[in-house]
Amino acid sequence: MSRYDNPSTSFLAVVLFLFCFCPMVLSLLPQNQTEAMNNLSKNLTPTIPWSGSDPCAWKGVSCDPANSSVLGISLSGFSLPSSDFLPLVCKIETLEHLDVSKNRLSSIPDGFITECGKIKGLKLLNFSVNKLEGVLPTFHGFEALESLDMSFNVMGGNIGLEIDGLVSLKSLNLTFNGFSGSLPTKLGKSMVLEHLLLSDNSFDGKIPDELLSYENLTWIDLKNNKLSQSIPINIGKLSKLETLILSTNNLAGEIPTSLVDITKLSRFAASENRFTGSIPSGITKYLTSLDLSYNNLSGAIPEDLLSPPQLQVVDLSNNALNGPLPRKVSPNLFRLRLGSNQLNGNIPSDAFVGVHNLTYLELDNNILTGSIPAELGSCRSLALLNLAQNQLSGGLPQQLGNLTKLQGLQLQFNNLNGTIPTQIGQLPKLLTLNLSRNSLGGSIPSEIANLGELNFLYLQGNNLSGSIPYPLLT
Numbered sequence: 001m002s003r004y005d006n007p008s009t010s011f012l013a014v015v016l017f018l019f020c021f022c023p024m025v026l027s028l029l030p031q032n033q034t035e036a037m038n039n040l041s042k043n044l045t046p047t048i049p050w051s052g053s054d055p056c057a058w059k060g061v062s063c064d065p066a067n068s069s070v071l072g073i074s075l076s077g078f079s080l081p082s083s084d085f086l087p088l089v090c091k092i093e094t095l096e097h098l099d100v101s102k103n104r105l106s107s108i109p110d111g112f113i114t115e116c117g118k119i120k121g122l123k124l125l126n127f128s129v130n131k132l133e134g135v136l137p138t139f140h141g142f143e144a145l146e147s148l149d150m151s152f153n154v155m156g157g158n159i160g161l162e163i164d165g166l167v168s169l170k171s172l173n174l175t176f177n178g179f180s181g182s183l184p185t186k187l188g189k190s191m192v193l194e195h196l197l198l199s200d201n202s203f204d205g206k207i208p209d210e211l212l213s214y215e216n217l218t219w220i221d222l223k224n225n226k227l228s229q230s231i232p233i234n235i236g237k238l239s240k241l242e243t244l245i246l247s248t249n250n251l252a253g254e255i256p257t258s259l260v261d262i263t264k265l266s267r268f269a270a271s272e273n274r275f276t277g278s279i280p281s282g283i284t285k286y287l288t289s290l291d292l293s294y295n296n297l298s299g300a301i302p303e304d305l306l307s308p309p310q311l312q313v314v315d316l317s318n319n320a321l322n323g324p325l326p327r328k329v330s331p332n333l334f335r336l337r338l339g340s341n342q343l344n345g346n347i348p349s350d351a352f353v354g355v356h357n358l359t360y361l362e363l364d365n366n367i368l369t370g371s372i373p374a375e376l377g378s379c380r381s382l383a384l385l386n387l388a389q390n391q392l393s394g395g396l397p398q399q400l401g402n403l404t405k406l407q408g409l410q411l412q413f414n415n416l417n418g419t420i421p422t423q424i425g426q427l428p429k430l431l432t433l434n435l436s437r438n439s440l441g442g443s444i445p446s447e448i449a450n451l452g453e454l455n456f457l458y459l460q461g462n463n464l465s466g467s468i469p470y471p472l473l474t
């Protein structure tokens with residue numbers, strides 16, 4: 001009798017057979033979902049390496065806690081070239097999330113829109129970072145869809161009523177496409193939209209008043225389009241707004257004072273436009289970040305602009321602002337850029353005391369006078385101190401040597417005199433030291449040789465004597 005006829009061996013084979021297939025027995029997915037997932041898997045072979053009999057165990061597939069239905073499918077980042085598989089996904093009638101971002105899909109088949117539109121619980125569709133072209137499809141159904149992300153594609157044309165049927169839409173992201181014409185105003189009949197991201201397209205015309213009816217908006221990003229005319233004067237109606245980004249357009253007129261009323265607004269950016277007039281008083285009352293750089297704003301900086309304690313970032317550079325620097329500064333200020341204006345008066349000596357988070361201070365290209373306050377030495381986080389192109393006079397405070405994180409010290413084109421303090425040699429991170437075009441005298445301190453990271457040293461246009469220490473010339 002050969003050993004293969006041994007009854008106990010056959011028994012073992014049967015046990016092994018059962019063991020190998022037991023995951024199938026344990027799979028709780030209804031037969032029709034397992035079949036739909038197998039159909040999808042077959043279509044995606046070999047790009048998607050799905051294997052095993054329990055689809056809930058496949059990479060990118062998520063099921064409910066009882067594994068009785070598929071809730072999410074993520075096929076992100078596989079460079080899938082064809083969207084033929086998309087209608088198959090719609091057979092999963094329990095689907096809530098579909099992420100097909102980061103592939104090479106160039107179209108959305110009609111079958112997808114008609115079939116997936118019937119899925120009652122589908123909340124999120126992510127088509128971002130593909131090669132989708134043509135106009136936006138018209139969405140029918142999709143009654144639960146809350147988030148539609150079609151950013152980073154090459155779609156174009158005007159947007160009219162295509163998404164107005166999405167009655168649950170809370171987040172629309174069409175950033176980085178080629179859409180043109182007026183900004184869309186039909187963004188879901190039931191007006192529950194919260195996030196509207198339309199940056200980096202070619203939208204033109206004005207910001208329509210109709211947008212202000214979406215009172216639940218918390219995030220608006222219209223950066224880098226061709227929008228013109230003024231911001232709607234009653235934008236303050238959007239009382240839940242937290243982020244408003246309007247940079248790099250052709251917007252003009254004044255910054256509306258109604259923005260001051262939005263107590264939730266944390267970030268307002270409107271740089272690179274053509275805004276004129278003065279900065280409304282109280283604009284930073286609730287903000288953490290304000291960017292109005294590269295406009296044509298004039299008048300003085302409001303006295304209270306820098307003082308609100310939550311304020312972290314202010315950029316008003318490249319405008320036509322005049323008058324003195326505000327004297328009170330938020331203790332949490334991280335970045336302050338006021339360069340290329342017509343600001344005058346002194347740098348207030350007490351304003352920056354204890355502003356321990358201040359990392360970037362740029363007051364260059366103004367008409368500031370007086371001396372560099374020694375108190376700046378207490379801003380121990382400073383990485384960049386740029387006071388170049390002013391009319392500052394007096395000596396370089398030795399306390400600058402306390403700024404151990406300093407990487408850039410730009411003081412060129414001032415009237416600074418006296419000698420270069422030896423403490424400058426205590427700045428271990430200094431990369432750029434520009435003291436050129438001043439009236440500094442005496443000899444170049446040998447301690448400069450301690451600046452191990454120094455890449456750029458500009459001392460020309462002074463009355464310095466001696467030589468540049470040897471290690472720096474190697």
Ligand SMILES: *[C@@H]1O[C@H](CO)[C@@H](O)[C@H](O)[C@H]1NC(C)=O
Nearest residue numbers: 029030031032033091092093
């Ligand atoms: C799939 O099966 C479930 C019950 O297990 C049923 O409710 C559902 O209608 C079926 N779906 C289809 C498309 O047949």
Ligand SMILES: *[C@@H]1O[C@H](CO)[C@@H](O)[C@H](O)[C@H]1NC(C)=O
Nearest residue numbers: 032033034035036037039091
């Ligand atoms: C799976 O594919 C087969 C063959 O195309 C089809 O007959 C069947 O209806 C599909 N099943 C599901 C659940 O989609």
Ligand SMILES: *[C@@H]1O[C@H](CO)[C@@H](O)[C@H](O)[C@H]1NC(C)=O
Nearest residue numbers: 028056057058063065066067
């Ligand atoms: C559901 O599937 C996941 C993934 O395969 C698994 O970790 C989990 O144990 C399963 N839960 C149930 C209740 O079967």
Ligand SMILES: *[C@@H]1O[C@H](CO)[C@@H](O)[C@H](O)[C@H]1NC(C)=O
Nearest residue numbers: 076101102126128129147149
């Ligand atoms: C869509 O996918 C991209 C890339 O994977 C991701 O960065 C983005 O957050 C996703 N969008 C949504 C709304 O989840």
Ligand SMILES: *[C@@H]1O[C@H](CO)[C@@H](O)[C@H](O)[C@H]1NC(C)=O
Nearest residue numbers: 128149151171172173195197
């Ligand atoms: C699109 O916007 C949504 C909502 O703000 C965001 O969650 C998502 O990450 C954005 N998509 C990408 C690719 O950044």
Ligand SMILES: *[C@@H]1O[C@H](CO)[C@@H](O)[C@H](O)[C@H]1NC(C)=O
Nearest residue numbers: 190191192193213214215216
């Ligand atoms: C705004 O959100 C609230 C709470 O989520 C909701 O009740 C309301 O219907 C939404 N829509 C409008 C237009 O306020």
Ligand SMILES: *[C@@H]1O[C@H](CO)[C@@H](O)[C@H](O)[C@H]1NC(C)=O
Nearest residue numbers: 274276277295296297298320
């Ligand atoms: C800036 O505004 C002033 C008036 O305040 C005007 O004379 C000037 O031409 C404007 N400059 C630009 C570049 O628009």
Ligand SMILES: *[C@@H]1O[C@H](CO)[C@@H](O)[C@H](O)[C@H]1NC(C)=O
Nearest residue numbers: 331332333354355356357358
């Ligand atoms: C400074 O920054 C740190 C970390 O970013 C933060 O925890 C702290 O509250 C900020 N403010 C001050 C005054 O240090």
Ligand SMILES: *[C@@H]1O[C@H](CO)[C@@H](O)[C@H](O)[C@H]1NC(C)=O
Nearest residue numbers: 377378398399400401402423
């Ligand atoms: C700052 O620098 C001055 C002069 O170099 C020195 O006397 C003082 O102790 C320093 N302060 C701190 C806090 O390091």
Ligand SMILES: *[C@@H]1O[C@H](CO)[C@@H](O)[C@H](O)[C@H]1NC(C)=O
Nearest residue numbers: 393394395415416417418419
């Ligand atoms: C530096 O210039 C100021 C006037 O701006 C003058 O009072 C002072 O004596 C000068 N100091 C030196 C060392 O030349």
Ligand SMILES: *[C@@H]1O[C@H](CO)[C@@H](O)[C@H](O)[C@H]1NC(C)=O
Nearest residue numbers: 410412432434436437456458
């Ligand atoms: C330093 O100042 C000179 C003017 O004297 C200017 O030409 C140069 O670009 C400046 N370099 C840096 C890195 O700031």
Ligand SMILES: *[C@@H]1O[C@H](CO)[C@@H](O)[C@H](O)[C@H]1NC(C)=O
Nearest residue numbers: 439440441442462463464465
């Ligand atoms: C330059 O320094 C020398 C001494 O080193 C001094 O005699 C001369 O007057 C100074 N020139 C100017 C313009 O300050």
